[in-house]
Amino acid sequence: xxxxxxxxxxxxxxxxxxxxxxxxxxxxxxxxxxxxxxxxxxxxxxxxxxxxxxxxxxxxxxxxxxxxxxxxxxxxxxxxxxxxxxxxxxxxxxxxxxxxxxxxxxxxxxxxxxxxxxxxxxxxxxxxxxxxxxxxxxxxxxxxxxxxxxxxxxxxxxxxxxxxxxxxxxxxxxxxxxxxxxxxxxxxxxxxxxxxxxxxxxxxxxxxxxxxxxxxxxxxxxxxxxxxxxxxxxxxxxxxxxxxxxxxxxxxxxxxxxxxxxxxxxxxxxxxxxxxxxxxxxxxxxxxxxxxxxxxxxxxxxxxxxxxxxxxxxxxxxxxxxxxxxxxxxxxxxxxxxxxxxxxxxxxxxxxxxx
Numbered sequence: 611x612x613x614x615x616x617x618x619x620x621x622x623x624x625x626x627x628x629x630x631x632x633x634x635x636x637x638x639x640x641x642x643x644x645x646x647x648x649x650x651x652x653x654x655x656x657x658x659x660x661x662x663x664x665x666x667x668x669x670x671x672x673x674x675x676x677x678x679x680x681x682x683x684x685x686x687x688x689x690x691x692x693x694x695x696x697x698x699x700x701x702x703x704x705x706x707x708x709x710x711x712x713x714x715x716x717x718x719x720x721x722x723x724x725x726x727x728x729x730x731x732x733x734x735x736x737x738x739x740x741x742x743x744x745x746x747x748x749x750x751x752x753x754x755x756x757x758x759x760x761x762x763x764x765x766x767x768x769x770x771x772x773x774x775x776x777x778x779x780x781x782x783x784x785x786x787x788x789x790x791x792x793x794x795x796x797x798x799x800x801x802x803x804x805x806x807x808x809x810x811x812x813x814x815x816x817x818x819x820x821x822x823x824x825x826x827x828x829x830x831x832x833x834x835x836x837x838x839x840x841x842x843x844x845x846x847x848x849x850x851x852x853x854x855x856x857x858x859x860x861x862x863x864x865x866x867x868x869x870x871x872x873x874x875x876x877x878x879x880x881x882x883x884x885x886x887x888x889x890x891x892x893x894x895x896x897x898x899x900x901x902x903x904x905x906x907x908x909x910x911x912x913x914x915x916x917x918x919x920x921x922x923x924x925x926x927x928x929x930x931x932x933x934x935x936x937x938x939x940x941x942x943x944x945x946x947x948x949x950x951x952x953x954x955x956x957x958x959x960x961x962x963x964x965x
Contacts, residue, residue, distance in 0.1 A: 611694075616640055616669055617647065618676050618705065618894075621698040623667035633691045635667040642816050642823055643670050644899050645906070646756065649814060649825055650729065651678045652887040653880055654754060658728040660684040661748065663718040663741055668695040670731065676705045677894075683710040685727075689717055718744060726750045733758040733823075737776050739798055746806040751828055755810070757799055758823040765791030765822065782842055782867050784849075785924040788817050788945050789875070790840075796824055796871035797837050804834055813877050814884075814910075817945060824875075836873035839866050840917060847928055848956035851917050859957045874915055881911045906944065914941040914951040920959075921948040 611622045614637070623635035650658075658681045662671045665686040675681045686695045692715035699711055716722075718734070721744045730745045730753065732738045738757045749755055759765060764772035767783035767790065774780060778801070779794045781787070792815050803810045803826075810826040811833060817823075842849045845862035851872055856863060885907050887893055888900060895903070926933035936942060939950035952959045 614667075614669075616643070617673045619669055619672045619698075620701055621667050621669050621672065622694055622701075623669070633667045633694050635669060638818070639821065641899075641902060641906075642818065642821070643673055644895065644903050645814065645816055646670060646825075647673055647677045648884050648888055648893065648895075648903060649880075650674055650680055650754070651893055652884040653813070653827070654678075654680055654728065656680050657682045659725065659750075660729040660731075661687065661723070661727040662731045662733070663687055663721060663744065664731075664733045665695050665713075666691055666733075668698045670733065672698060672702055672706070674729075675709045675711075676702065681709055681729075683712070685712045685714060685723070687714045687716055687718065687721060689715050720744065721748070723748055726753075728753045729756075730754075731756045735760055737761045737764070738795075739776050739802070742799060742802040746803055746808055749808065749828060753828045754813070755799070755826045755828070756823065757795065757826070758821065759791075759795055760821055762788075762791055762820045762822060765794050767791075779869050780867060782865055784842060785847070785921045786918045786945070786949070788822075789918055790867060790870065791822055792817060792824065792875055793870040793872070794868075795822055796826075796875060797869055799824070799826060800833060800837065800871065803828075809833060811877060812871070812873075812875055813880050815875050827880075833873060836871060837869050838872050839868035840870060840872070841866055846956070847920060847924055849918055850955070858955065859960075872917060876910060878911050878915075881907050885911070909942070909944045913943055914953060916951050916953055919943040919945060919949040919951045920956075921946055922950075923948050 623633045660681050665688040668686050671686050675684050692713050696713050718741045728750050732741050763769040766787035767781040777794050777798045800810050809829050811829045813825040815824045840851050841864035843857040846860045848857050848859045922934050941951040943949040
């Protein structure tokens with residue numbers, strides 16, 4: 611067991627691969643935890659109650675409690691690592707003196723509590739779908755839910771049977787599969803929330819290789835009508851969300867993808883709030899964290915709000931031409947270093963840009 615330091619927290623964990631470690635901790639997720647701290651600091655009020663269904667080492671919950679100053683109570687739950695969480699709470703106890711802390715070791719599938727929570731976090735190894743029911747029984751009106759998934763093979767089209775079984779959707783291996791994964795995850799969470807008469811708005815996403823994470827806010831209005839299908843041409847890069855029998859560019863048939871979330875996968879309004887707090891004096895992130903988070907949120911806030919993106923390598927491969935520089939395109943995406951979004955059809959894009 612090694613002693614680590616991240617943000618304002620010191621904690622014990624194992625520096626091993628996730629499958630081998632007894633304590634669930636991934637040092638590569640520091641950027642995501644920075645985003646998490648900023649989101650809570652920016653968008654939530656004080657005197658919050660929080661619950662982590664999978665605390666692992668406890669680093670995420672500890673950082674949220676210590677660095678945001680927003681929580682009056684917090685439950686750290688993990689069926690495997692409750693003892694190390696208690697140890698990590700103890701070495702940070704001075705900074706946690708104003709937080710009512712509780713450590714439990716219940717199965718997250720059947721977690722029960724006599725109270726509801728303003729903030730709930732689901733961060734398992736694998737799929738989060740088995741734990742959504744527990745979370746929605748406990749989420750307060752107006753609360754925030756954070757959901758992570760590492761079963762990206764299912765969500766991004768490499769394991770289609772698993773996607774159908776767990777998420778009730780058909781995915782597809784494409785140049786924009788990571789966006790499909792995000793949209794399928796959002797769809798599933800919103801569908802499950804609806805069973806509990808909870809309406810959700812996606813606030814922010816983070817994609818890092820084999821890791822997807824989406825933050826949601828409980829709201830008063832319905833968003834379920836934004837769930838539907840997308841259509842990808844079987845022969846060319848063209849895709850759309852309007853149902854058609856044949857591709858307007860090449861005449862080939864479409865693959866149907868979904869169901870999936872077709873609305874915005876982040877809230878520009880809330881991202882602006884996060885940037886305002888990040889650039890203020892209340893949040894004491896180190897300079898490198900401020901720069902990385904600021905770059906991410908700024909790029910995200912400037913993205914074109916349309917379904918999916920194209921890549922320069924995909925276009926060049928299809929046209930059998932030298933690859934164009936991504937700098938040629940204005941509406942780049944954070945999801946791919948070679949990705950860009952367009953507000954017109956694929957046919958119009960080719961006609962207007964590649965004559």
